[in-house]
Amino acid sequence: MSIEKLTPFLAPAYENFPKGRVVSLVVLRTTLSETIFRTEGTGEPMCREFVHAGIEDQRTIERLVMTKRKQIAPERRRGREFLRAYDLLYNAKKEESVCSLNTNAPCEMCIDCFLYGFAAGGGGAQKSRIWTEDAFSLLPAAELVSDRTLNGVYENGTMRLKRDDDTDKASTSLNTSEYIKPGVHFLDVVTLKDVTADELRYILGNILLTSRYGAVSSRVGRMENQILGIFGGIAELPSSLELVQSVHDAMRTREELLEHPFNRNILAGAVESVIDGWKARRGITLKLSPEEVQALIDDVDRCWSPDEREAFLKRLDEAYLPFRQEPVADAKKSRSRAKKTADTEAES
Numbered sequence: 001m002s003i004e005k006l007t008p009f010l011a012p013a014y015e016n017f018p019k020g021r022v023v024s025l026v027v028l029r030t031t032l033s034e035t036i037f038r039t040e041g042t043g044e045p046m047c048r049e050f051v052h053a054g055i056e057d058q059r060t061i062e063r064l065v066m067t068k069r070k071q072i073a074p075e076r077r078r079g080r081e082f083l084r085a086y087d088l089l090y091n092a093k094k095e096e097s098v099c100s101l102n103t104n105a106p107c108e109m110c111i112d113c114f115l116y117g118f119a120a121g122g123g124g125a126q127k128s129r130i131w132t133e134d135a136f137s138l139l140p141a142a143e144l145v146s147d148r149t150l151n152g153v154y155e156n157g158t159m160r161l162k163r164d165d166d167t168d169k170a171s172t173s174l175n176t177s178e179y180i181k182p183g184v185h186f187l188d189v190v191t192l193k194d195v196t197a198d199e200l201r202y203i204l205g206n207i208l209l210t211s212r213y214g215a216v217s218s219r220v221g222r223m224e225n226q227i228l229g230i231f232g233g234i235a236e237l238p239s240s241l242e243l244v245q246s247v248h249d250a251m252r253t254r255e256e257l258l259e260h261p262f263n264r265n266i267l268a269g270a271v272e273s274v275i276d277g278w279k280a281r282r283g284i285t286l287k288l289s290p291e292e293v294q295a296l297i298d299d300v301d302r303c304w305s306p307d308e309r310e311a312f313l314k315r316l317d318e319a320y321l322p323f324r325q326e327p328v329a330d331a332k333k334s335r336s337r338a339k340k341t342a343d344t345e346a347e348s
């Protein structure tokens with residue numbers, strides 16, 4: 001079992017103090033439909049950055065950027081859908097509302113809070129143990145975007161806020177909008193610090209089960225993630241940018257830049273040859289073989305299968321039981337009560 005091979009780089013149990021164990025993932029993210037990454041409702045262009053094409057090839061090109069936030073937010077929401085389904089989101093301290101993203105009231109008790117972190121609110125703070133970076137497109141941005149007139153719709157799915165509202169509230173965001181074409185590849189490195197085996201399974205599940213990114217719609221934003229590499233060690237892997245530049249160098253055969261659309265298997269092969277060389281880097285001890293990566297993905301798929309999902313999530317949730325705390329002010333006298341409450345909640 002390949003997850004056992006990662007044992008030296010996984011925490012045996014959750015603890016609040018880092019111990020320098022690092023598991024890193026190399027992720028290929030491919031758009032399967034038109035996709036839009038920018039702040040909603042604004043006409044600002046797609047996020048892009050001027051960088052060197054490769055590490056050897058020092059020509060400057062403009063690459064599309066998928067920001068950290070655009071990756072993490074949908075993946076957290078995906079996992080939280082299942083936590084909600086099995087009643088594993090808790091009520092935020094002092095509030096009667098259940099844990100939710102983008103509010104100032106995280107519950108500080110659920111799997112998502114323990115993994116992705118929360119700011120000091122009540123008792124303490126948990127730094128996120130999932131470190132992401134901006135992901136870059138392999139090819140130049142100009143090849144990958146196109147323009148189209150989009151109807152800006154309100155959240156109710158229409159052009160108007162209310163059905164009988166026929167005057168001035170019609171959406172004005174009917175304009176020409178840039179979108180990313182289907183078949184665009186982003187390469188990404190994700191770093192996991194001091195996570196347990198079940199936490200690794202949870203994070204991989206979130207990444208593999210998330211299929212919509214960027215602007216929210218039923219028609220745009222479809223993406224597929226593929227795990228191309230898993231490493232264990234005490235240091236981070238090279239950055240997402242270095243990865244995309246090394247792959248560019250490896251694939252460049254002539255003076256022209258690579259062209260869209262690009263075959264995913266050829267790309268995956270080039271990525272494998274690049275990351276295979278990372279085994280020798282300082283602080284990197286282990287690289288799972290492609291077969292071992294597949295075995296680990298199969299293990300993750302089993303944990304998330306309909307038969308095992310509920311038991312898997314509840315097992316992970318219970319692992320945090322001893323660490324759930326009441327706010328600092330009355331922590332001492334109510335510690336036992338808090339534990340009891342958490343017990344009941346975990347069982348319900």
Ligand SMILES: [Zn+2]
Binds near residue numbers: 090
């Ligand atoms: Zn929470």
